[in-house]
Amino acid sequence: MNDRKKMTILYIIVSFILIVLLITAAIIINNSTSATPTINVENNRITKIVKSDTLSEIVYKASNEIYKGPGITPDKIAYITIDDGPSKYTNEILDTLNKNNVNATFFMINGNMKAHPEEVKRIIKDGNTAGFHSVSHDIHKLYQSPEATVEEFDTCNDTLYKISGETSKIIRLPYGSKPYAPEESYNKLIDNGYLIWDWNLDTEDWRSTKDQIISNILYYGRDKKEIVILMHEKEQSAKALNNIILILKERGYKILPVTNHDNPKNFWERNLK
Ligand SMILES: [Zn+2]
Numbered sequence: 001m002n003d004r005k006k007m008t009i010l011y012i013i014v015s016f017i018l019i020v021l022l023i024t025a026a027i028i029i030n031n032s033t034s035a036t037p038t039i040n041v042e043n044n045r046i047t048k049i050v051k052s053d054t055l056s057e058i059v060y061k062a063s064n065e066i067y068k069g070p071g072i073t074p075d076k077i078a079y080i081t082i083d084d085g086p087s088k089y090t091n092e093i094l095d096t097l098n099k100n101n102v103n104a105t106f107f108m109i110n111g112n113m114k115a116h117p118e119e120v121k122r123i124i125k126d127g128n129t130a131g132f133h134s135v136s137h138d139i140h141k142l143y144q145s146p147e148a149t150v151e152e153f154d155t156c157n158d159t160l161y162k163i164s165g166e167t168s169k170i171i172r173l174p175y176g177s178k179p180y181a182p183e184e185s186y187n188k189l190i191d192n193g194y195l196i197w198d199w200n201l202d203t204e205d206w207r208s209t210k211d212q213i214i215s216n217i218l219y220y221g222r223d224k225k226e227i228v229i230l231m232h233e234k235e236q237s238a239k240a241l242n243n244i245i246l247i248l249k250e251r252g253y254k255i256l257p258v259t260n261h262d263n264p265k266n267f268w269e270r271n272l273k
Helices: 003-033 037-050 057-065 090-099 110-115 117-125 146-164 183-191 210-220 235-250
Strands: 076-085 105-108 129-132 226-232 253-255
Touching: 076 090, 076 235, 090 117, 090 235, 105 110, 105 117, 110 117, 110 146, 117 129, 117 146, 129 146, 146 183, 210 235, 226 235, 235 253
Parallel strands: 076 105, 076 226, 076 253, 105 129
Antiparallel strands: none
């Protein structure tokens, strides 16, 4: 074999090795850019849930692009909290909670409890937590003095007792405990045994469509171990609730009502992440 032939054979072998290396590299790159099977399965399930009725492109995208969390892990807790009721939507909300075998926390306004006593009774009978959300829902009245603050919640408690025979110390301040509540009012509530709850996931449901609410849950809830979800008794919120519950379950959350034994989570305590 002359040198020229040797060079040709060497050239062929080197070319072959290079081609094999290139193909292998292409396969590796292709695999690493597509999602892992676990995330695909999870995404497919969530997509199926949110697409089970009419749903905007936004939500579909959100479920595919945003959810990159790990698989189901224990001790992920979600508290569904619903403000401003009871209302004409309470029964629909309760039906949805029952259908999914979960409970929520209702932060109720005094006048609405009086207007909807049957709903108040049903909230409790179905295993949900009754909480209060003031009499006036007006920060100027509520924070006139620390005494006025406590009095509004004591009034709520009297109303609940008259309707149901139950009492509660679990409350949510209108518009949250910060920045509106003065320190004196906050401390006075604590001194009187009230357990003040804020939230770390605002669904912005009062100004959103059903699909936007679901999208907000998908987006803002993506990295949280514990979620306190803020909702209101609105038509679109009641309609979104079923999908919200399914998504939370799919993501491995245990859905629980707030209880007297839970350490209250609020903006003063800075224990909401
Ligand atoms: Zn409110």
